[in-house]
Amino acid sequence: MTKAMDYPGNLFVVAAPSGAGKSSLVKALMELDKRVSPSVSHTTRAPRGQEVHGREYYFVSHETFDQMVTQNAFLEWASVHGNRYGTSKTAIEQRMSQGVDVVLEIDFQGAIQVKRIFPNAVLVFILPPSWEELRSRLERRNEDSAETIELRLQNAAQEMAHAREFDFVIINELFERALFDLKAIVHAQRLRYGAQRIARADTFGALNIH
Numbered sequence: 001m002t003k004a005m006d007y008p009g010n011l012f013v014v015a016a017p018s019g020a021g022k023s024s025l026v027k028a029l030m031e032l033d034k035r036v037s038p039s040v041s042h043t044t045r046a047p048r049g050q051e052v053h054g055r056e057y058y059f060v061s062h063e064t065f066d067q068m069v070t071q072n073a074f075l076e077w078a079s080v081h082g083n084r085y086g087t088s089k090t091a092i093e094q095r096m097s098q099g100v101d102v103v104l105e106i107d108f109q110g111a112i113q114v115k116r117i118f119p120n121a122v123l124v125f126i127l128p129p130s131w132e133e134l135r136s137r138l139e140r141r142n143e144d145s146a147e148t149i150e151l152r153l154q155n156a157a158q159e160m161a162h163a164r165e166f167d168f169v170i171i172n173e174l175f176e177r178a179l180f181d182l183k184a185i186v187h188a189q190r191l192r193y194g195a196q197r198i199a200r201a202d203t204f205g206a207l208n209i210h
């Protein structure tokens with residue numbers, strides 16, 4: 001796979017313990033910023049609530065997921081809360097090569113894999129303001145069984161221990177404040193790499209290198 005610097009699009013990775021609010025934040029970001037496009041992951045998990053195949057996820061069998069692993073079709077994949085999730089390479093490459101900024105909503109294991117392949121990817125970790133609020137958000141969402149909520153809360157501590165490996169950490173207490181922080185990170189990255197690309201183009205032009 002080509003390195004991130006060769007693509008005009010940026011790559012953002014947003015991770016968080018389940019219920020911290022990453023899907024809500026990414027959805028709100030995309031409503032405000034049409035240059036950001038989501039990646040639709042593949043998962044062996046069953047659909048929940050109003051989820052639609054091809055919109056929230058591609059819901060696939062274990063056999064299909066195994067095949068994709070064997071064919072090296074994933075940029076990254078991981079087992080999370082007892083299910084497998086993966087990001088397909090082709091969809092990401094296609095959009096980034098067209099100058100689209102892609103955002104991945106994935107777990108910390110996947111985020112670390114992505115950073116190894118795309119060192120310029122920006123990793124953002126979303127934290128809840130407290131344990132009580134995390135539990136309460138999962139319960140209020142009303143989409144998971146009590147057993148699933150317990151499993152997700154148990155896994156949250158291990159996930160949050162990896163927050164320091166990320167480029168940015170946002171505490172999602174007041175939603176609008178957290179959204180403002182996420183927008184600022186996206187804008188800063190565009191300015192930074194936009195400027196680097198212009199500088200590279202100028203240097204190459206001056207040296208007559210193409």
Ligand SMILES: Nc1ncnc2c1ncn2[C@@H]1O[C@H](COP(=O)(O)OP(=O)(O)OP(=O)(O)O)[C@@H](O)[C@H]1O
Nearest residue numbers: 016018019020021022023024137141172173174175
């Ligand atoms: N700042 C906030 N204040 C109060 N509630 C919030 C806030 N952010 C998100 N929520 C609510 O918390 C619940 C969990 O949010 P969301 O589904 O976005 O979490 P998530 O991190 O994407 O979880 P998962 O990984 O399980 O998909 C939702 O009901 C959402 O509306």
Ligand SMILES: Nc1nc2c(ncn2[C@@H]2O[C@H](COP(=O)(O)O)[C@@H](O)[C@H]2O)c(=O)[nH]1
Nearest residue numbers: 041042077078080085086087105106107110
């Ligand atoms: N490593 C990856 N993790 C992913 C991917 N898609 C989603 N996820 C993460 O899984 C958990 C659970 O998600 P849920 O939809 O079942 O609540 C959450 O942390 C997601 O971010 C992926 O492609 N790769």
